[in-house]
Amino acid sequence: MSDFLGIEFNWVSHLEKIISAIGGFIGIWLVIAISYSFVGHDAPLIVASMGASAVLVFAVPHGSLSQPWPLVGGHVISALIGITCFKLVPNAFLAAALAVSLAIAAMYYLRCLHPPGAATALTAVMGGNGIELLGYQFVITPVLLNAAVLLFVAIIVNYFFSWRRYPINFMRPQPTSPSSLPTQLDLSYQDLEYALKQIDSFIDITEYELAKIYALATQHAMKMSLQSSHTIKLGCYYSNGQYGNHWSIRQVIAESSANDQKKAMITYKIIIGQRRRQIESCTQEEFANWAQYEVYQDENSWRIYK
Known part of the structure; x- marks a missing residue:
């Protein structure tokens, strides 16, 4: 209620x-x-x-x-x-x-x-x-x-x-070096509640919204990392980060190099999602734009690789 x-x-x-x-x-x-x-x-x-x-x-x-x-x-x-x-x-x-x-x-x-x-x-x-x-x-x-x-x-x-x-x-702290910030931490609602309590000022946002913002920001940072460093690796699994029927996981099974990075090709197998078990190809740039983050299989579930 x-x-x-x-x-x-x-x-x-x-x-x-x-x-x-x-x-x-x-x-x-x-x-x-x-x-x-x-x-x-x-x-x-x-x-x-x-x-x-x-x-x-x-x-x-x-x-x-x-x-x-x-x-x-x-x-x-x-x-x-x-x-x-x-x-x-x-x-x-x-x-x-x-x-x-x-x-x-x-x-x-x-x-x-x-x-x-x-x-x-x-x-x-x-x-x-x-x-x-x-x-x-x-x-x-x-x-x-x-x-x-x-x-x-x-x-x-x-x-x-x-x-x-x-x-x-008047409240904003001095900029902090990105290298000194913790990365890819698993925060719980209890952690976020604790942080809100320490501020001791009314903030027009709930811990649920804050958790969603953190998740989206983390997802975006991981996607940017994939796109900027071209770290798509042979044999690894990647997800598009979508939900329901749109969720998909692909495994990189082959890659070809090229002088122009944008023309380098990747061959992948669809592990989960539409056209499951099919093998398809695209450029490395297209794959990086599709991939949200790298994942791995832990027992019977898929987890984000950190």
């Missing part, structure tokens, strides 16, 4: 939760004061979208949707689109729907996807007389000013806690 409802069990400490709440309090208190000074009684509509932003920048400070460009760019671009739709489209329902859809597309293409930005676009269309009188000034005051205040407060509040400094660039 918890999986169906999407209830995620995160391992964020009580201190982390309290810091997020305090940051949200400071940020929104300032946003309310600014908004009321510019649009008066229509301010609650503006504050609503900024409240959603506060959840992101204070509770998920390292999320991609929480970073400075999505925060500021998402709100400003969405506000600009919302005001434009309000002025050009007479029908309020159509203008509101168009504003939100265009804001989503614009944030995607400008790489500043920020969900609360869509609420800002909607507010620009249906926000009332106070926002209507401001016109395009609404983009600068209070939207840009509010986003800047949230950004400033997020930087200050998170700075005092080394594990959650904001923006994420």
